[in-house]
Amino acid sequence: MKERNLGYKTTFIVLLSAFGFVLLFAIHALIDSTLKARLAAQRLELITSVIDTEFDENPLENMILINSADGKEKLELYPIRQNGVINSVVIRVGNPRGYGGYLEILVGFYTDGTISRYKVITHNETIGLGSKITEEKFAEQFQYANPERMAFKVTKDGGDLDAITSATISSRAVIDAIQKAFDAYQRFIVGE
Amino acid sequence: MTKHKCLDLVKENYLNVYLLAIVPILGVSTTLLNALSMALILSFVWFVSTFIVFALSKVIDLNSRRFSYFLVLALMVSVVDLLLPLVNLEFYQSLGIYLPLICCSCLIFETFDANLEKSAKVVLDDILYKIVTLIVIMAFIGAVREFFGLGELLGYKIVAYGIPKVLVLQTSAGAFFVLAFLAFVINWVRGEK
Numbered sequence: 156m157k158e159r160n161l162g163y164k165t166t167f168i169v170l171l172s173a174f175g176f177v178l179l180f181a182i183h184a185l186i187d188s189t190l191k192a193r194l195a196a197q198r199l200e201l202i203t204s205v206i207d208t209e210f211d212e213n214p215l216e217n218m219i220l221i222n223s224a225d226g227k228e229k230l231e232l233y234p235i236r237q238n239g240v241i242n243s244v245v246i247r248v249g250n251p252r253g254y255g256g257y258l259e260i261l262v263g264f265y266t267d268g269t270i271s272r273y274k275v276i277t278h279n280e281t282i283g284l285g286s287k288i289t290e291e292k293f294a295e296q297f298q299y300a301n302p303e304r305m306a307f308k309v310t311k312d313g314g315d316l317d318a319i320t321s322a323t324i325s326s327r328a329v330i331d332a333i334q335k336a337f338d339a340y341q342r343f344i345v346g347e
Numbered sequence: 348m349t350k351h352k353c354l355d356l357v358k359e360n361y362l363n364v365y366l367l368a369i370v371p372i373l374g375v376s377t378t379l380l381n382a383l384s385m386a387l388i389l390s391f392v393w394f395v396s397t398f399i400v401f402a403l404s405k406v407i408d409l410n411s412r413r414f415s416y417f418l419v420l421a422l423m424v425s426v427v428d429l430l431l432p433l434v435n436l437e438f439y440q441s442l443g444i445y446l447p448l449i450c451c452s453c454l455i456f457e458t459f460d461a462n463l464e465k466s467a468k469v470v471l472d473d474i475l476y477k478i479v480t481l482i483v484i485m486a487f488i489g490a491v492r493e494f495f496g497l498g499e500l501l502g503y504k505i506v507a508y509g510i511p512k513v514l515v516l517q518t519s520a521g522a523f524f525v526l527a528f529l530a531f532v533i534n535w536v537r538g539e540k
Contacts, residue, residue: 163408164408164411167406167407167411167415168411168414168415168418171415171418171419175418175419175421175422178422178426179422179425179426179429182429182430183429186429186430186433189433190432190433193432193433193436194436197436282514282517282518283512283514283517
């Protein structure tokens with residue numbers, strides 16, 4: 156194969172890059188709105204999975220930021236409204252003190268502060284031990300629990316909640332996160 | 348003489364190249380389906396980029412082929428990165444950084460026979476053979492990690508209760524265990540010492 160000069164090669168590479176740029180730009184422009192709609196639907200599904208009340212307004216559009224109890228963080232609060240009345244809220248809360256670092260959960264509260272359910276969004280807990288925080292067996296004890304009317308700690312710390320066997324730190328992290336969300340919610344109600 | 352031997356070691360040892368190249372996609376091979384999907388995506392990107400570069404061999408010089416390959420490869424990975432969330436959003440999100448890492452795998456594969464003047468037919472035959480091998484290896488790794496790690500296969504529970512699960516296979520280190528075991532078995536069958 157004969158050797159071509161440098162100008163030819165450079166032009167070829169530049170043209171190839173330009174073609175690539177145009178192609179990617181076109182694909183992005185085509186799929187952008189569809190993808191955003193998909194992501195929004197996914198978030199909505201996540202949020203509504205922790206509550207069991209009906210709603211007729213999109214909680215994503217009504218999202219407000221509230222202060223955590225110590226005032227250091229902003230938490231996302233999604234009010235669930237039907238006929239203009241809030242019947243429950245969902246709070247997104249993170250805790251950096253999981254066994255594998257940061258974990259993030261969504262907690263659903265009825266208006267009186269009773270927990271409806273929680274769901275883990277991200278976590279890095281040990282597979283098979285700490286990762287059981289995502290399982291129903293651990294999660295079901297929080298259903299209809301109210302952090303104010305019980306000792307909201309693991310039994311090891313003198314509380315009423317069962318920790319996951321050999322994953323006390325992960326269990327504590329979830330409980331602390333829920334407590335944080337609850338405190339923020341209580342303060343938010345009082346402030347309102 | 349020594350130089351030749353070194354070259355041979357690098358050139359002939361397919362298994363080493365394979366080990367190095369599939370490391371970027373090992374991380375997501377926790378289940379059979381994940382491993383298979385990842386292997387298929389990698390094969391697709393690899394095959395299409397090579398095909399495009401060789402189809403353009405009339406206009407691409409031998410010594411600018413590699414640059415063109417890099418560009419086409421990056422382009423293909425970006426296209427997959429853009430289109431995959433439309434096909435399966437959950438799978439795309441579980442991949443995370445591992446999807447762009449396909450580039451690395453392809454580069455390692457490609458570096459192996461870069462700048463060699465071969466006919467397109469030879470190269471494509473070669474690549475098809477390698478792709479089949481890759482898919483089989485990844486499927487095996489995924490199946491072993493899912494079966495022994497979770498006691499499931501393709502999402503169905505099939506291991507009887509009471510048999511302990513080997514949880515370490517579900518971690519990233521587990522992938523290397525399976526890979527090392529595979530290399531051992533292959534070498535053993537080939538009769539190498």
